[in-house]
Amino acid sequence: xxxxxxxxxxxxxxxxxxxxxxxxxxxxxxxxxxxxxxxxxxxxxxxxxxxxxxxxxxxxxxxxxxxxxxxxxxxxxxxxxxxxxxxxxxxxxxxxxxxxxxxxxxxxxxxxxxxxxxxxxxxxxxxxxxxxxxxxxxxxxxxxxxxxxxxxxxxxxxxx
Ligand SMILES: [Fe+2]
Ligand SMILES: [Fe+2]
Numbered sequence: 001x002x003x004x005x006x007x008x009x010x011x012x013x014x015x016x017x018x019x020x021x022x023x024x025x026x027x028x029x030x031x032x033x034x035x036x037x038x039x040x041x042x043x044x045x046x047x048x049x050x051x052x053x054x055x056x057x058x059x060x061x062x063x064x065x066x067x068x069x070x071x072x073x074x075x076x077x078x079x080x081x082x083x084x085x086x087x088x089x090x091x092x093x094x095x096x097x098x099x100x101x102x103x104x105x106x107x108x109x110x111x112x113x114x115x116x117x118x119x120x121x122x123x124x125x126x127x128x129x130x131x132x133x134x135x136x137x138x139x140x141x142x143x144x145x146x147x148x149x150x151x152x153x154x155x156x157x158x159x160x
Contacts, residue, residue, distance in 0.1 A: 005073070011131035017076040019124055020067050020135065023142070024078055025089035026120070027064035030113050031057050033093055037110070043101035045160065052156070053110075056149055063142050070138050091116035107157050114150040121146060 009016065034057035038050045068078045079088050086093060091113055097105040121143035128136040 005134075006075070009074070009132045009135075011128060011135075013074055016128070016132055016135055017071060017074055019127075020071045020074070020076070020138075021079060021088055022090040023117075023120065023124070023139070024064055024067040024071060025085045026091045026113075026117060027060045027067060027142075028079075028085055029089050029091070029093040030117070031060040031064060033095075033113060034060065034110060037096045037106045040096040040100050041103060041106060043103060045103045046101075049103060049106070049156070052152070053106075056110075056152075059145060059149075063145065066138055066142070070135060073134075090120055104157070104160055107153055107160070111150065111153050111157070114146050114153060117146045118143065118150060 006013070034053045038053035038057065041049060041053075071078050079085050094109040094112065097109075099105075121139045124139040125136060125143055128139065
């Protein structure tokens with residue numbers, strides 16, 4: 001990143017990178033979790049749910065992209081070793097249920113991931129609001145999306 005771009009970051013850059021990396025890993029795992037659930041599910045509601053899971057899966061990948069760009073901008077590296085993604089993440093990964101017709105479980109698990117992301121990003125927004133405006137804006141944008149996602153899934157769950 002440019003010198004002035006670095007200068008305006010009042011927060012500790014290593015700490016910022018550490019937080020961004022955790023979020024980056026979370027987004028990749030959410031992307032994979034939703035994508036795999038979309039492939040796996042079966043039953044009457046599966047056809048309605050599948051496109052929603054696929055769409056949100058792609059949204060999480062776009063989130064990972066934004067985080068990757070900010071990490072690189074700050075002079076860091078996104079997780080290069082795929083095997084380290086889980087250990088780097090904060091919210092983790094939930095595998096699809098054994099029973100592919102258990103749509104309720106799939107949605108509950110997605111909601112757990114979204115809720116973890118909302119809490120995490122809200123902390124990040126508060127943490128970097130005055131110390132790293134660019135990182136703050138990345139987290140703020142993601143937070144808004146995850147709040148929308150949660151609402152959408154809660155509506156789905158209510159209809160089941
Ligand atoms: Fe996300
Ligand atoms: Fe999300």
